[in-house]
Amino acid sequence: MNAPVSDEPARSAAQARSGPLRWGAVALGCAALVAGSIAAAPGARPAGTAPTAVGTPRSLPAAGAPDAGRAQLPLDCGPLPTAVSVSFAADLGDGTPATVAAAHCQAGSGTAPDGVFVLTAGPGGAPTVHDTLVDWKEGLTVTRLALRSDGTLTAEAKGYSTPDVPRCCPDLAVQLSWTRHGAQWSRTQQSTPTAST
Template sequence: MQPLAGQDLLHTQPHPMHWLATATAISAVIAVSSLLQPAGALATTTGPSSPEAAPGTAAPDPSRVAFPVNCGPNRLDVVRKVSGDLDGTGGTQTVAVVRCHSEAGTPPSGVYVLAQPPGPKAAPRVVATLLAPSQRLSVQDITLDGRVVSATLQGYSSPDVPRYMPDVHKTLKWQWQGGKFVQSELPAHTATDGA
């Protein structure tokens, strides 16, 4: 039966709550799929100064790397990258920020250090994980200042926080010291700080 002129069927009209529920469901599916990783897909723990990171090599190309992230049916996107001599040995490493592709929402990011093995056909490889997607943070920006990598991150303090209002904001930095990357956190800022 059709409604009379001027009558609307309320249950057929989209409301903001319908869109919010749909966006929340999609975000949850994306978050869960990005956390699932195949067994044995851990990054190696050797540092960028391993013999494979030969001095004077070109910056490793992230598009040639198999990252330890399982995106299910979605592709993996390299969303940001910076390159430089992170360990001071004259070689060039790349820090790549990756996340599973999504048409809606922002899946968690992974931050990986890449080194180029010797040989013209050798693919770059992951030599360190600075931030794993399982930490459920999204990288907003990444910079390299000398040999210090800094990333601005956002995330959620609990599953109850609406996905469109991240309430965790932090800046982490990593520096090669004593044969490994040492992480430190810069002082947090809030919306009232004017940042």
């Protein structure tokens, strides 16, 4: 009588042959998944290619930046002259010299509201308004403008909690900041009541 023939060696051989193939296919699938994830990741780009986003704004010497005092600013001053209260020169990330300025109408009384503008050189080198960061109609009086090392523009201002507050006596301290995203600025603002005097 013949002993039963076992198929165990045949299965073992088949497993030995299919094991490396199976794991090779798994490894290729994982590699494809990782490569696809890298390609889809925000900001990912092939080595050696330049980023398309605007760089980090940085301060510049005043020489070469537009003169805010010569700019035609969108302020409704009528016959009154304009006055630049604070300004500084900067490269706002695209290599072009710019000036960030707060300016207001030179009224004889009250606290004149400021507009905040980004100026660049237009045709013939004349300073032109590239961006309006604060409209003068908001009623803010800017006391400080600065550019942080991370490229964020910041400002301190005085404002009014309601239209009934006398224009001589702002009752809010306002903190403003702008962060550049490509060609656009995103603004944040925080207001706190000023201390009673």
